[in-house]
Amino acid sequence: MNTSFFNYSRILKLSGAALMAAGILSLHHSPVMAFGHDKLKESLEQLTQPPPQQAPATQPAQATPTPAPAPSQRPAPKRSITNIAGNVYQFKNNFHNSVLMVTPDGIIFVDPINNDASTWLKAEVKRRFNQTVKYVVYSHDHADHISGGEVFADTAIFVAHERAKRDIIDEKRATPVPDITFTDKLTLELGGKVVNLNYVGRNHSDNSIVISFPAERVLHAVDFIPVKSVAFRDLPDSFIDEWVDSLKTVEAMDFDILSPGHGGLGTKSDVRAFRGYFEEMRSAVTEMARAGKSADEVVAAVTMDKYKSWGGYGSFIKANVRAMYERVQANRRGN
Ligand SMILES: [Zn+2]
Numbered sequence: 001m002n003t004s005f006f007n008y009s010r011i012l013k014l015s016g017a018a019l020m021a022a023g024i025l026s027l028h029h030s031p032v033m034a035f036g037h038d039k040l041k042e043s044l045e046q047l048t049q050p051p052p053q054q055a056p057a058t059q060p061a062q063a064t065p066t067p068a069p070a071p072s073q074r075p076a077p078k079r080s081i082t083n084i085a086g087n088v089y090q091f092k093n094n095f096h097n098s099v100l101m102v103t104p105d106g107i108i109f110v111d112p113i114n115n116d117a118s119t120w121l122k123a124e125v126k127r128r129f130n131q132t133v134k135y136v137v138y139s140h141d142h143a144d145h146i147s148g149g150e151v152f153a154d155t156a157i158f159v160a161h162e163r164a165k166r167d168i169i170d171e172k173r174a175t176p177v178p179d180i181t182f183t184d185k186l187t188l189e190l191g192g193k194v195v196n197l198n199y200v201g202r203n204h205s206d207n208s209i210v211i212s213f214p215a216e217r218v219l220h221a222v223d224f225i226p227v228k229s230v231a232f233r234d235l236p237d238s239f240i241d242e243w244v245d246s247l248k249t250v251e252a253m254d255f256d257i258l259s260p261g262h263g264g265l266g267t268k269s270d271v272r273a274f275r276g277y278f279e280e281m282r283s284a285v286t287e288m289a290r291a292g293k294s295a296d297e298v299v300a301a302v303t304m305d306k307y308k309s310w311g312g313y314g315s316f317i318k319a320n321v322r323a324m325y326e327r328v329q330a331n332r333r334g335n
Contacts, residue, residue, distance in 0.1 A: 037106065037134045037190055041157050044179050079120055081128065084259060086216040087193065093117035096145065099220045099259050100125070101213060103191025106134030109152070110211050110220055111145045111261070112175065118151035135159055135188055137197060138178065139222035140208040141167035142237075145261060149175035159188065161199055164207035200250055203243035204231075212255060219253060222261030227270045229263055229311035230277065230304075234323040240282065241331075247275040263311055277307055285324045289332065298325045 080092045084099070091098040091109075098111040098121075107125055112118040125131055133152040138160035139145055146168070149158060153176055160168070160178040168177055180186075186197045196212045204224035211220040223232065224243060231238075251271050258266035284302045293301070302321045307313055 037157065040180075041134075041155075044157060048179075077116070077120075079117065081121070081124060084216070084218050084265065085257060086213070088213045088216045088218050088259075090259060090265070091117075091121055093120075095262055097222075097259065097261050097263075098145075099211065099218075100133075101190075101193055101195060101216075102129050102131055103193040105191030106155070107131050108135040108137065108188055108190055108193075108195050109133045109156075110137045111139050111222065112136060112148040112151065113145060115148035115151060115174075118148040122151055132156075134190055135195075136176075137188075137195075137209075137211060138164055138168070138175075139211065139220070139261065140164055140205040141171065141173065142205065142223070143171070143173050143175075145222055147174045159186070159197070161207040161209050164205075164209075167205075167207065198253075201242050201246040202239035203246040204235075205237050206239065208246075210250060210253070212253065214254070217254070217256040218259055219250070219255035219257070220259040220261075221250060225250065225258065225260060225266075225271050225274055226311070227258060227260045227263050227266035228273070228309075230307060230313055230316050231320050232312070233316055234319040235327070238323075240278075240324065240327045244275060244278055244282075247271055247278070251275070277304070277310075280304070280306075281321060281324050282328065285321060286328050286332070289325060289328050290334070292334075295322055295325050298322075 078092065078094050081089050081100075082092070084090050087102045089100050089102065091100060093113045096111075096113050096117075098109065098113055100107050100109040102125070107129070109121070112121075122133065125133070132155040134156055136149050136152050136156045136158050138149075138158070140161070141164040149156075157180060158176045158178045159180045159182075162181040162183050165178045165181045167173070168175065182197065182199070184199055188195045188197070194214060196214060198210050198212065200208075200210055208222065208224050212218065213220075225247065226232075251268060256267060258268065258270055260266060281302065281304055285298055288298045288301060299318050299321050304317055304321070307317075
């Protein structure tokens with residue numbers, strides 16, 4: 001366990017009430033941050049200094065590291081920062097997308113992805129915008145999206161849903177534990193720009209949030225609204241019926257551009273299309289389950305041909321259907 005994790009773990013021990021008393025939190029019921037970034041960051045740092053007697057005197061001895069492959073043996077990562085609208089940019093790191101908003105007072109960045117990706121991004125935004133990252137927002141707790149946040153620990157405050165914090169701690173994610181959490185909604189303001197964070201219910205995880213940029217009419221949603229793509233694998237960590245509800249909630253929100261955690265940009269029609277996919281699959285699977293068909297029979301029959309052109313169909317359609325069958329069976333009682 002290294003020093004930086006130790007520092008962050010101290011934050012966990014601070015109750016919301018303690019932070020409130022320190023003048024830091026006014027978040028659960030207030031949609032707007034009451035304090036500027038710098039004061040907030042400073043206060044958090046004061047509160048999270050490790051007590052001297054607990055601070056390790058020296059770094060623990062390192063085990064002999066496994067030699068990393070030579071750079072020439074690793075495929076070069078594909079990375080880019082491209083404008084979506086206004087001051088909102090998409091960061092692509094191979095198959096993962098993040099989003100960032102650049103303001104005169106710094107950057108709000110969603111999902112660090114991993115240490116290498118964030119190290120690259122940190123240098124690139126300094127070069128392109130002469131800015132640093134002031135807030136890191138986690139879209140949900142899954143490691144492939146939120147690892148590497150420690151790269152920004154010198155300048156950023158970390159924000160996530162309350163239950164993401166729990167999973168980040170319990171699963172020992174390789175990223176800082178959130179400094180600030182919320183349950184329903186939170187608005188971040190920086191440099192005259194606004195980012196709205198909204199919890200829309202359980203779906204691909206129980207802590208996924210949507211990140212919206214109202215001025216740019218961009219909504220960023222990770223993993224629970226694939227754009228022209230089937231869902232990931234066997235729907236791990238997911239909640240089927242509530243997932244459909246959360247898609248309806250997003251459809252009722254005001255935005256034009258859908259920015260997903262993988263693949264290309266979409267629109268609101270892609271949310272409806274994915275809900276259609278999910279509802280059609282659920283209904284076909286439920287009908288066969290009621291007719292007494294086995295999991296294998298359902299997987300063989302429910303081929304969802306209408307969606308053959310979607311990303312991930314070849315790899316994941318059978319796993320999607322089998323997972324749907326298991327969830328349907330777990331939540332029904334036959335005659
Ligand atoms: Zn995920």
